[in-house]
Amino acid sequence: MPATTPSGAPPAIALRGVTKQFATEDGTPYTALRDLDITVRPGEFCAVVGPTxxxxxxxLTLVSGLDRPSAGSVEVHGKPVTSIAPGVAFMFQTDAILPWKTVLDNVSAGPRFRGAPKRKAFDDARDWIRRVGLSGFEGRYPHQLSGGMRKRVALAQNLINEPEILLMDEPFSALDVQTRAKMSGELLGLWELTRPAVVFVTHDLEEAIALADSVVVLTAGPAATVKARFAIDLPRPRVVQEIRFEPEFVDLYHEIWEALRAEVDVAYSQTTQLTGTEER
Incomplete structure (x- = not known):
């Protein structure tokens, strides 16, 4: 029987005993994940951190249904993930917006693909374009936008479909520090509107704490698994640029960094040993 949340509903996301192996060039298996257990409640913002x-x-690919586990189970709302999961949106590290389409066409593409009438799709798209602060840019193409503006388009493109689950793979990593902080704040404001369950992958521990309800720390690979999970009991709504200076934030940072630092050291040691072996 699937586990349930305190409300009696199943978790939005549940990975239980998940192992994932890939074949290497010489045919031997590489174990990326082993015995991974993660659950995310409906409406929870969960950040995942760990070394490269x-x-x-x-x-994220296992939750989305883009790939299958080698062992264990992945469930979305209590149902096994056997293909691309409905109600799940995926925001990638690199822009996934279509370069030959305008902002309006990109944002309205999801509803139109799902059968919405053109006028309604465009009306909803204009509303979301306004929400992400791009009113007046509906007719622009991606190459005419800054990096931060393209990320706003990607957010609108995902959130217009009102997903129950939003998967985000380091979506702001290519942005400068100021724009990244601004986008994090905008993400929280937009998330509050519909409260999907979020799994947010990042290398930035400050970003993880500022955004999330919980932070999951993974061990160094290969055969990575969950090392620790921390509840982020900081009040909402949050101002990302300001909350980092709160004493509670600083205490959480030190606590989580103690768990993460050892794994970063292990990963760094592995890469330097590999480099030394190759040089010999």
């Missing part, structure tokens, strides 16, 4: 190569992005 620990399987954070792989975890």
């Amino acid at each position: 190569g620990c399987g954070k992005s792989t975890t």
Whole structure:
């Protein structure tokens, strides 16, 4: 029987005993994840942190249905994920907006694909374009936008479909520090409108704490698994640029960094040993 939340509903996302292996060039298996257990409640904002190569992005592909686990189970709202899961949106690290379409066409593409009449799709798209602060840019093409503006388009493109689950793979990593903080604040404001369950992958621990209700720390790969999970009991609504200075934030940062630092050290040691072996 699937686990349930305190309200009696199943978790929005449940990964239980998940192992994922890939075949290498010489045919031997590489274990990216092993015995991974993560649950996310409906409406919860969960951030996942860990060193490079620990399987954070792989975890998102398993939840989305873009890939299947080698062992264990992945469920969305209590149902096994056997294909691309309905009600799930995926925001990638690189822009997934269509370069040959205008902002309006990009944002309205989801509703139109789902059968919405053109006028309604355009009206809803204009509303979301306004919400992300791009009114007046409906006719622009992606190459005419800044990096931060393209991320706003991607947010509108995902949220217009009112997903129950939003998967985000380091979506702001390519932005400068100021724009990244601004986009994080805008994300929280937009998330509050519909409260999808979010799994947000990031290398930035400050970003994770500022955004999330919980932070999951993964161990270094290969065979990464959950090392620890921390509840982020900071009040909402939050101002991302300001909450980092609160004493409670600083205490959480030190606590989580103690768990994360050892894994970063392990991952760094593995890469330096590999480099040294290759040089010999």
